[in-house]
Amino acid sequence: MARLVMKFGGTSVANLDRIRNVAQRVKREVEAGHEVAVVVSAMAGTTNQLVGWCQELSPLHDAREYDAVVATGEQVTAGLTAIALQSIGVDARSWMGWQIAVETDGQHGKARINDIEGDELIDRMKSGQVPVVAGFQGIGPDNRVTTLGRGGSDTSAVALAAALKADRCDIYTDVDGIYTTDPRIVAKARKLAKITYEEMLELASVGAKVLQTRSVELAMKERVRVQVLSSFSDAPGTMVVDEDEIVEQEIVAGIAYSRDEAKVTVRRVPDKPGIAAAIFVPLAQANINVDMIVQNVAEDGTTDMTFTVGKTDLALAQSCLETVRNDIGYAEISTDMDVAKLSVVGVGMRSHAGVAGTMFKTLADRGINIQVISTSEIKVSVLIAAEYTELAVRALHSAYELDA
């Protein structure tokens, strides 16, 4: 007998039939003798509609009111799922964030969970009741509803699993696990049986949009065993686990890509101390996330500084740099939207040399120019022209012997 948190995303509860399907899956686990808590997202499309209404009324709306409006989506699903469970003989009740309580900080619209009071839910689970928790929401210090930011229901589920000391947190979605790369691009992509937290984190942050990055961080910190699987099939999913649970570690776990970034080059910046800060501090103050950064060697006392930002932040980044143009004293800014970031991820890199070299050679063999390189302990990322994305992903997938 295990204690499980089962989380169902928007497509898994998109309509009443899908909610009935969720109820049957939960019933199966309950009948297998497990203690189960359920976390639900809003029905697919609901959150977008609610967000759209807030934005249409006022682009700069009060985040506290946004939260009151948007949190209703999960509340509806929680109530409906409880009804669906009861109708097939499973004792269940819905819980909103403020009822549990899921205590968050006061950052409305992107709150962080501080604490979840799990005792009452544990008591009810022990007595056979299934708590159905509205994901994505909590209650702030101001006694008002908070939301965790888009995709926050994953984080709700992992945090709840930690609070309930659950043996596993199953994240049901519309894909049946984590693949070595995007199966829409590489037909030979393989589903991974297991992946480490660290790898999942790198993959989540470079564009494999299965799990919210924060939920993986939290799972790693709290050592919550997470399984990603599909509510549309009975195929086994991918377990996200501690490194020491994986006996035969592959060197490379997967290839990810992202077309969400744009490249910015600040040309002919004076090559003197403090110049990087002069560029990046104003961007940080404008809340712009800068990803890859390279600085060329100086010539004639000036250098070129290249970095990437999210495409949605590009206009803001440009105007931000215009305002500090005189302080920095650069010649010009050039930008490029037609770029893609490719990442090779694997904890095996720590102990195996040559992973980056294989990447560079594979791309060079296809005549693909590398514009920017950035590395972490378990990841190598390169920026290339977007038109080569599929070619490069397929080539790397073969080069690292990931093909099925």
Add this chain to the structure above:
Amino acid sequence: MARLVMKFGGTSVANLDRIRNVAQRVKREVEAGHEVAVVVSAMAGTTNQLVGWCQELSPLHDAREYDAVVATGEQVTAGLTAIALQSIGVDARSWMGWQIAVETDGQHGKARINDIEGDELIDRMKSGQVPVVAGFQGIGPDNRVTTLGRGGSDTSAVALAAALKADRCDIYTDVDGIYTTDPRIVAKARKLAKITYEEMLELASVGAKVLQTRSVELAMKERVRVQVLSSFSDAPGTMVVDEDEIVEQEIVAGIAYSRDEAKVTVRRVPDKPGIAAAIFVPLAQANINVDMIVQNVAEDGTTDMTFTVGKTDLALAQSCLETVRNDIGYAEISTDMDVAKLSVVGVGMRSHAGVAGTMFKTLADRGINIQVISTSEIKVSVLIAAEYTELAVRALHSAYELDA
């Protein structure tokens, strides 16, 4: 300077444009120097959809989950209305039932308000903030969301007006006041400038569906001055007030009709003590509301008992009477769906004789047969064949000199 509660029904907040219109109306009152609290319904159609989902998942669903689901409609409107107010420079914030708190009993799906803590809202109104309250909802003794039953936002508004000691409760709807009768039937129907609580209560309970009956009862009990007016026009509305506020009292305030009732006749019931109880106690236990009741004089030791119930309760009433057939010993039950109830309402009846006589004569002159009669201190109701409804309403409207 006055303190106002402004309540907006579903059609008044049906979409973002209508919500913007609501915000402008609120702003106008704020700029006139009034302290304003707003109560909102769900956007038109939302509640029906949410109720439909609950019923489709399980016809006999948990009322506590129904409440969690259905209460979201008003929560969305409250948040959106607060955003709309802020966007035009009016300080506002949304309040859910559990935040205020609007304390109700534990009858989920049809809860009654026990108490509203108004102090915090009053403080905020004094400081210039507009509370935007989600109508129709409260919190029960189990710390779960309750709803007040369909149309309950009117009751929310009146109860809030009482708690806030408001000078007036303005109920904005899609009609611009209370008319002497239904203007769709009688083109010469006049809008009343004022009507007494007692008259409004009789009209509300006999089919003039402008205000929920319970809201009028509460207004009368708490002496809340209620105004019914339209959010679609700037015409003055109808004030629902104490009798002594109306100087020139008409004898008859209005003519109402209802096609929502069905007639049931229990034939050849033994004419002995306790027989009425034998019929009506089981109906009451089945939660069936019985309205008009007549008992004919006995012949041959038996009598016929005729009464009306809501059409939606007719099947239940019949099966209920079948089960006690042997106890009662009646010959047969006959039913008639094709009936209409006409009511003439006016506090002036108390001091003026002949109101009922005028009604009976007017109908007789048109050859309309009266099937059942029931009277109260300020109302005379008759049951007639439904096909005569419009004819009868027009004739009575003229007979009581209500034509404009």
